[in-house]
Amino acid sequence: MRAVSALATGILLAAVARATALTSLLLANQRACFYADVDGIGEKIGFYFAVQSGGSFEIDWVVMDPDDKIVVEGDNERQGDFIFTAKKIGEYSFCFANEATATDKLVDFDIMVESEPRRVLSAQQAPLKEHTSALEESTYKLNGLLNSVTRTQKYFHTRHHRNYSTVISTQSRIFWLTLVECVAIIGMGLVQIWILKTFFSRSGNRRFKV
Template identity: 65%
Template structure:
């Protein structure tokens, strides 16, 4: 009976430690993310903002142009002191992570320099504090169990991150291919209209020329 009671206590201790570990990793990590979509008209600029509450926090920034023109966009990332952290011209997509050295509001701006084409952009802004939480020191097999469980969860977190990136890649490819198909269909349609008008015009011109020629000959 004593051995059974001791085993039961150890089992419950492992469950409590595992639950605490999950809460620390996923509930108390203090991360925030924003997944958005914006539509920019020609010569339009749009900015979005994210607050950073502490120095050393990791800021993730991802974007991809889904449709419009050559699928390119200009972007700028600035710190609260208006210092340029990231910038690019004519970029199709980007995935960046940087460390915030200043507390405050960071700006993420997109600019569509094309005057003829509107562009659809998907982007994510994530602010996350990444240091690992230290758990209370346990004894014996419980400490070893929690340590291995912690490593397994971090590996799982990494695999999920890779899966999300792969989904974003295929999502972008789908939108770009769909946009290309729509553009090609539109071009074929208008080309067919112009071709039909040209054929009708040539036929009318031929009839007019023949009518004028035989009219003169008859005189």
């Protein structure tokens, strides 16, 4: 049992992942870049982003390799979820550009660098191959379920922020529209009073001959 437990622990630790979850506020006409180091060719790089508030929730983005060559990019997109394989060792850059509109943007994003080294079973561990397969399958299933839950949480988190931003924007527009209507009504009332006062003043000064 100890051997099985140790082997299960080895399976769980076999996939080494470095993840970064951040939230960034991009001002109008601002460009921001974030970086992740890749230590080996073939590592998996995961990149997720979603615009939470600002404008029409769109933003320009680009991912570049250590040689500043574009790996993947997009213009005026609200969110994205990508996984690609690193072909070079070094520092990858993930950049956002808020240049389409004059409003600030709040962006949530995750950067994950994951490596999955192959396990080599020794002769003593060979009898545990069946247990290894079962544990490995269970681990992958749990990993898939956790990823599904994480994506669902991100989806609802993004919807909540966007709906909240829409509500705040609508309230602001209703407030200013109501204020303009009140000013217009008061102005029209004052104009009508002035017209009536002027009309009766002129009528009272008229003289008629008999």
